Amino acid sequence: MAESRYIAIEGPIGVGKTSLARRLAESLDAELLLEGAEANPFLERFYRDPRGTALPTQLFFLFQRVRQVEELRQADIFSDTRVADFLIQKDRLFAELTLDREELRLYEQVAGSLDIEPPVPDLVIYLQAPVDTLLYRIAQRGIDYEQRIARAYLERLAERYARFFHDYDDAPLLIVNAATIDPIHNEEHFGMLLAEIERVRSGRHFFNPLVSALA
8 A cells, every 4th residue: 555544443342353453554564553452450340240340441441542542643643554453433332332321421521521533544444243253252362351241242242333334434444244254364365355455445345255265
């Protein structure tokens, strides 16, 4: 890619956002911007007690976003291409999923008082996969507190992501069936996906190669 681009990768827990962001940034010689969810001190407690710790978990992420927006603005000066494993606007998706009505009202009041105006990506990559695939990948990567994630929570999260991107039109969107390809360990799969990423400049696109074609 000769021109400057900002690419954001999104999708539910376990779908492979960070791994793809790392691989793509390396391939494009791009600056890598990571969400850093593990820095949230409330996250492990959230998976043990979602109802009791949802609000501090979301508020921490909200304040983290302020810092990340500034990083994105600064990165615009120093890097031709940036790849992020998160889309800042998805925070409300999690807030609506985890907070009760009063907590969500407080969250919105705090969010409204902050200067969160992130740059619009030149491309958003939305990774999709069935819940069974997400659960398998979460188990495979072996992060202890993630093993407490309930199937019902993942089902609701995946449904929220689908609704969010059904209406998303802020940036060009590439929807990828991440269950049928392995762009991290398979060079052919990565090459096919990279070609699609380089091709997309506007509109909504789907990348769902036949499994037989990838055998």
